[in-house]
Amino acid sequence: MLGNSTDSATTLKRGTERFAWLSTLSRELRAWFVLLAGFAAVLGMLLWAAGVFHSKVHSTLDATGTEVPQGATLLPLSAVQLPRYETAVGTIQAVHEAAVASKILARVEEVNVTAGQKVRSGEILVKLLDQDLRAKLGQIESNLVAAQARQAQAQSEFQRANTLLAQAAISQSEYQAREADIRYANAEVERSKQAIEEAKIQLSFATIAAPFDGIVVDKQVKAGDTAVPGQVLFRIYDPTQMQLVAQVRESLALSLRPGQSITASLDALNYETQATISEVVPQANSATHSFEVKVIGPVPEGIYSGMFGRLKLPLGTEEAILVPKDSILRIGQLSMVQVAQGGKMVRRNVQLGREFQDQVQVLAGLRMGEVIVVTSSDRTELDRTEVRK
Numbered sequence: 001m002l003g004n005s006t007d008s009a010t011t012l013k014r015g016t017e018r019f020a021w022l023s024t025l026s027r028e029l030r031a032w033f034v035l036l037a038g039f040a041a042v043l044g045m046l047l048w049a050a051g052v053f054h055s056k057v058h059s060t061l062d063a064t065g066t067e068v069p070q071g072a073t074l075l076p077l078s079a080v081q082l083p084r085y086e087t088a089v090g091t092i093q094a095v096h097e098a099a100v101a102s103k104i105l106a107r108v109e110e111v112n113v114t115a116g117q118k119v120r121s122g123e124i125l126v127k128l129l130d131q132d133l134r135a136k137l138g139q140i141e142s143n144l145v146a147a148q149a150r151q152a153q154a155q156s157e158f159q160r161a162n163t164l165l166a167q168a169a170i171s172q173s174e175y176q177a178r179e180a181d182i183r184y185a186n187a188e189v190e191r192s193k194q195a196i197e198e199a200k201i202q203l204s205f206a207t208i209a210a211p212f213d214g215i216v217v218d219k220q221v222k223a224g225d226t227a228v229p230g231q232v233l234f235r236i237y238d239p240t241q242m243q244l245v246a247q248v249r250e251s252l253a254l255s256l257r258p259g260q261s262i263t264a265s266l267d268a269l270n271y272e273t274q275a276t277i278s279e280v281v282p283q284a285n286s287a288t289h290s291f292e293v294k295v296i297g298p299v300p301e302g303i304y305s306g307m308f309g310r311l312k313l314p315l316g317t318e319e320a321i322l323v324p325k326d327s328i329l330r331i332g333q334l335s336m337v338q339v340a341q342g343g344k345m346v347r348r349n350v351q352l353g354r355e356f357q358d359q360v361q362v363l364a365g366l367r368m369g370e371v372i373v374v375t376s377s378d379r380t381e382l383d384r385t386e387v388r389k
Contacts, residue, residue: 066345073374074340077366079319085312090246092307094237095296096212100125102227103205115219119210126221126233130206137199144192151185158182214238237305243278243296244309252313253291256280263312264295271300321366322359327374337366338373345373
């Protein structure tokens with residue numbers, strides 16, 4: 001009896017342990033199921049939000065297309081030879097630019113211009129304090145007067161010596177002394193005159209004028225400052241003569257020559273023109289392996305030194321497909337054209353490239369020989385189908 005009771009207890013214990021393990025496993029499976037169900041629900045919501053479960057374009061825009069309407073304009077596509085270019089970026093610079101600097105050490109007394117102001121050649125920009133220079137000029141002028149008086153006296157004595165020498169009243173040595181005196185007096189007068197010219201030049205340095213007609217930029221001085229020799233006070237450039245300076249890779253720069261015509265553009269002004277190469281600097285940049293190329297051309301309104309510009313360097317031609325801009329349909333971010341196939345119009349996505357007046361280049365989506373619909377009488381009705389569901 002005792003043995004049977006013990007076996008029954010053991011069997012019951014083992015059954016309880018198996019049931020506990022199955023119960024634990026069942027709870028883990030339920031947790032995984034809930035987790036997977038939640039993940040599937042989130043994934044489904046994301047796919048629905050992305051539009052996977054519905055068409056973004058109205059169902060009438062299917063591959064079967066619509067009938068080509070009466071009066072529609074059809075255009076067979078053919079290859080067109082287009083020029084190829086490589087762009088070189090550069091900066092607008094003035095052909096004539098000058099750094100106006102002081103030549104003397106003096107205090108700035110007047111500044112008559114501001115940055116951006118237009119000036120005429122010879123117009124006074126800055127006046128420096130010049131009292132000491134004027135005093136020096138006056139002193140030298142006084143020295144000239146004294147030298148001229150000594151010259152007159154020496155001249156008179158020399159003439160008297162000539163008379164006395166003819167009468168044998170003076171010796172030859174005395175005559176030569178009077179002759180030396182007149183030469184020294186003449187030299188003193190000439191030296192004083194040269195000193196006056198030098199003093200006048202020094203005095204002119206106190207008045208700084210514009211070297212040519214232009215615009216003042218980079219003003220670096222104000223009244224009361226002390227100007228030192230070599231210090232740049234202003235920069236002036238001529239706005240009527242500007243150039244575009246660009247860095248061109250050496251393989252292309254070697255084929256360029258001064259006088260050659262080239263296309264230049266200014267993005268900020270939406271301006272493009274034919275320019276002329278004025279200079280190809282015969283030295284390559286060792287870091288970028290490029291040459292500096294300068295071009296000149298018409299100067300548009302609103303151009304300033306330092307603006308961004310481009311050069312279009314010709315690289316030959318390429319075959320391309322051009323379609324009228326009127327044939328392009330816009331559906332959101334998509335560009336489409338209507339292709340005529342078997343009497344029906346089928347819309348096709350295209351990738352567009354450069355624009356050429358009323359035409360645009362198609363980079364992908366069309367082939368040579370296909371026919372597109374340029375205009376049709378029901379264009380308005382077709383555009384209404386662009387509404388999303």
